[in-house]
Amino acid sequence: MLKLAQHARYIYQWLLVPLMLILIYLSAMNVVSTFFLLEKYRHETIWSLEHLNREIESTIHESQLYLAQASTINQLRFQYELLWSRLPVVQSSLHQDPNLKNIPGLEKMVADVFERVKLMEPAFMSQQELDTTRLSQWISALERDRENLTYCLVNEISAGSGSYSRSAWHDLLTSISSVGLAILLLLLLIGHFIYALVREQERQRTQIDKDSLTGLYSRDFILKKLNELCKKQRDFCIVFIDLNKFKSINDTYGHQAGDQVLMTVAKHFQTSLEKIGTVGRIGGDEFLWLIPHTDQAEISYYYNQLTQHLRQPLQFGDKLLPISLSAGAVSAAVCNYNVSHVLEQVDSSMYWAKSIQSPTIIWHGEMLNTVQLPVTMT
């Protein structure tokens, strides 16, 4: 079941990015097609209005020729038909082009022109003689219409700042913003992945550097630090702390009790010892305390504080577990900053402390002095 969930997560991670890419592509295509469509509409609109204007002009011209008796009624009628054929085209543009609706008064203007043209139909279609005054009035009204249309065409439609252009821009900007949104989503997704990766990396680093049971630093970390300090030849001290009779606690009270002891001891290390140094767990019940200076008095002071706190036995259920430590220390300068030397000497100091059951830290120098004493005495 867990495997299925893992696979599902895997698939989800790997599919989301291509999905985002597709989304971006689709919205980009939307922008492109919107742009082309807007251009097409604009072209058509300008075309149909301009041609309407032209036909009105031709009609006026033909009427004037007729009035001057330089043209026949047939030709005038024909021109009238041509003018009429223009109007449905403009009206269909008005219906289909969404941006034309935003131009104030255009629809009414075109409707008025159409009405005016239709009004003359009976006069043109009848067999009677065409009334010349009526014709003259008609063409002067048409002239005004033409001027209005030209004004609208120039200022509202063709002009960049006209309401038509602005409305078209608005459409284009909407589709561009959808692309922007899709790209933003992709960036957010990628950011999320990067964040998850970094967090995972941090978690793994912590896992390596810390000991999972006690929360103290791990063996690898402490030894690495020791190597660094020796290489840099920094002055430091190292204290090897060992829990006394840990094995017997485990055997008598069980491993859970042993774990509890370790955790308690570690907590006290963190509160007392980590003030001046770094504590790491290098073995089952073995700890290493690295202090980056060499004030033995201060070190002993903090250690004694620790042992004071640990004087109380630990309550485990209904049993009382006594805790006692043995500690051996050495100063790095004495060992010439040689790592193996340091470890050897701090080891022997600790075992000496254990053997004499010392409640305080046994320094390497002390040990040597103490050891030599019986020799000189005999």
Added chain:
Amino acid sequence: MKCGKSWVLIGCLISVLMIFGFYLTNNLINPHKDNPMITNANNSPPTSLYPPTQEFAGNPDKLLIVNTDPATSCGSKELVFSEQQLQALPQKAFKTKHTWATVAQEFSGPLLTDVIRQICPQAKEVYLRSLDQYSVTIDVKKVAKYEAILALKIAGRPLTVREKGLIWLMINTDSLNIAARTLDNMLVWQLYYIQVLTSD
């Protein structure tokens, strides 16, 4: 999934996506690579003389003039079609929607290629002009597959000047699955003059 396999999968997926993307983009940006219309680069109309429109004022005997440029292989010919002559040619009818109507309308008339073949079977480029001085140049071979007709009748009755007649070049965009508005420039209405510009 092993490391190698997943990368191969990702690579395949991305390349499939890209190919698909290019294909779609191409179709969108060049919807009609084989558009029969020829646009003149220098934007000047052919230097042919076109007949004046006044003669066509509602004259049923003179509906369409078709002639050839003397430079073509068909020589210098001219044919004047009356309404009856155009009706005499094999007619084709279809119902289609177009940009200027909200419903589909039925058009019928002779095929454009038939009319051109009457005067010059090897025609390559033709010039069409309408009564309102709109003109286009078309490649005959490319337009053949669209089966354009010179529509004379709409819904059974004759096409009037008002309805963009008397001759309207119409294409069955519905059945040929052509996207709306892509071939609008070619649908010359109030057509009255065709000239063959070049021929094989």
